[in-house]
Amino acid sequence: MFRLTIGKTWVLLVLLTGLTFGLGEGGFFGHGAMLPVLLVLVFSGIKGALVILEYLEMRKAPGLWRWLLLGWLTLVLALVVLAYWIAS
Amino acid sequence: MPSPTPVFAPLPGLASPSQPTARVRAAPRLRGDLGVWLVILMELLTFAILFVSYAFARTQELALFNASQATLNLHTGALNTVLLISGSACVASAVQAMGRDARVACARWLLGALACGSGFVGVKLWEYAGKLAEGVDLSTNTFYMFYLLLTGFHFLHVLVGLLALAWLWWRVRRGDYGRGDLHALETGAAFWHMVDLLWIVLFPLVYVMR
Numbered sequence: 001m002f003r004l005t006i007g008k009t010w011v012l013l014v015l016l017t018g019l020t021f022g023l024g025e026g027g028f029f030g031h032g033a034m035l036p037v038l039l040v041l042v043f044s045g046i047k048g049a050l051v052i053l054e055y056l057e058m059r060k061a062p063g064l065w066r067w068l069l070l071g072w073l074t075l076v077l078a079l080v081v082l083a084y085w086i087a088s
Numbered sequence: 089m090p091s092p093t094p095v096f097a098p099l100p101g102l103a104s105p106s107q108p109t110a111r112v113r114a115a116p117r118l119r120g121d122l123g124v125w126l127v128i129l130m131e132l133l134t135f136a137i138l139f140v141s142y143a144f145a146r147t148q149e150l151a152l153f154n155a156s157q158a159t160l161n162l163h164t165g166a167l168n169t170v171l172l173i174s175g176s177a178c179v180a181s182a183v184q185a186m187g188r189d190a191r192v193a194c195a196r197w198l199l200g201a202l203a204c205g206s207g208f209v210g211v212k213l214w215e216y217a218g219k220l221a222e223g224v225d226l227s228t229n230t231f232y233m234f235y236l237l238l239t240g241f242h243f244l245h246v247l248v249g250l251l252a253l254a255w256l257w258w259r260v261r262r263g264d265y266g267r268g269d270l271h272a273l274e275t276g277a278a279f280w281h282m283v284d285l286l287w288i289v290l291f292p293l294v295y296v297m298r
Contacts, residue, residue, distance in 0.1 A: 006184065010177040014170055017291075021166040024296035030154070040292045047288045055180045055281045062116045068129070076136045076289060083143030084297065087150050 009054040016043045032088035041077050048073040119183075120278035121271065128282045131245070135286050138241070139293060142234045149230055154298045156231035159222075164215050165295035168208050169287060172246075175204030176284040179253070179277045182260075189267040191260060198257040201280065205250045212243055235294055242286055249283045252276045 004012070020043050023029070028036040049070060052058045058066040118125060146153045182197035224232050256276045259265060265273060 006177050006180045010173060013173045013177075017166060017169045017173065020169075020292055020296055021162065024162050024292075029296070029298040037297050040297055044288055044292050048285055051176060051281055051285045051288065055176050055284070056278060057119045060114065060116060061118045065118055065125075069132075072132050072136060073285075073289075076139055079140045080143045080293060083140070083147055086144075087147040 004050070004054055006054070009050050013047050013050060016047050019043055034085060034088050037084045038081065041081060045073060045077050048077075119270075120275035124275050124279060128278060131282060132286075135238075135241075135289075138234075138238055139289055142238065142293060145230055145234065152229055153231045156229060156235075157294070157298055160235070160295050161215060161218075162295055164211050165291050168211050169291050171204045171208045171211070172284045172287050175201045175208070176281050178204060179280045183270060183273050183277050186260070186265055186270055186273055187267060191263065191265075194265075194273075195257055195260045198253055198260060202250065202253050202257065205246060205253065205280075208246055209243075209250070212239070212246075238290055238294060242283070242290060245283045245286070249276075249280045252279055 020040050023036050023040055052066070052069045052073065056069070058069055178197045178201035182194045182201065185191075185193040185197055219232075219236075224236075226233050226236050253276060256273055259272065
């Protein structure tokens with residue numbers, strides 16, 4: 001299975017944080033625009049999955065625990081998207 | 089006529105020494121203490137309720153949330169994200185180092201994580217001091233109530249994580265752990281990574297998305 005090292009995971013996490021910061025600073029939000037919201041939440045989803053699989057070593061954990069954590073992340077982000085869509 | 093069965097045929101499933109053997113994969117294993125993992129699940133559930141409550145409360149007072157959110161410092165929020173991410177990388181490296189019996193390297197990585205976590209605490213206290221000076225408290229409005237509740241509850245978890253890391257660093261320096269005894273380190277690491285994971289959702293939600 002495809003695996004990242006701790007250092008490569010850190011670089012990806014910092015890059016995605018930079019992109020999130022850039023979208024926030026660049027004034028892309030407002031007027032009910034959903035695209036930047038979706039982009040930022042996709043970045044958060046990737047970052048969360050990286051922490052779960054690489055740092056929490058859920059790749060090597062029983063499947064139930066892995067899917068419990070990834071399921072938590074997916075559900076929270078999906079409900080946030082729903083709330084922002086309602087408000088848009 | 090069928091060929092006779094060889095008398096010394098190898099038994100099924102037994103490879104002779106000259107044959108290549110398949111790589112044995114380690115059985116799936118949860119890193120860290122099961123009790124702490126159950127606590128982590130409860131924390132994740134609690135924060136999930138708070139995150140979703142924030143998002144839906146925002147639908148009722150959109151203008152107020154957007155105006156109040158604009159007063160937050162995105163730079164300190166991003167800096168704190170990098171500090172927590174770096175702390176997590178240090179903790180993961182510490183566990184990996186101890187897996188090689190490299191105790192000095194493990195202690196150094198833990199010190200790195202402590203430095204990152206302390207940096208987070210310093211930045212957050214500076215941010216809170218600014219908000220207090222502006223007269224912001226839990227009763228100011230719904231946004232600030234959620235801001236203080238979410239970041240404050242998370243802040244307490246960072247402090248608990250820092251205490252755990254400091255204790256682990258002291259035990260590693262004392263030579264209490266080794267390659268065959270990673271349980272306490274893996275447990276502390278799991279808690280710290282959870283703190284990081286929560287911030288990864290909290291940062292865009294409270295600081296970035298409008």
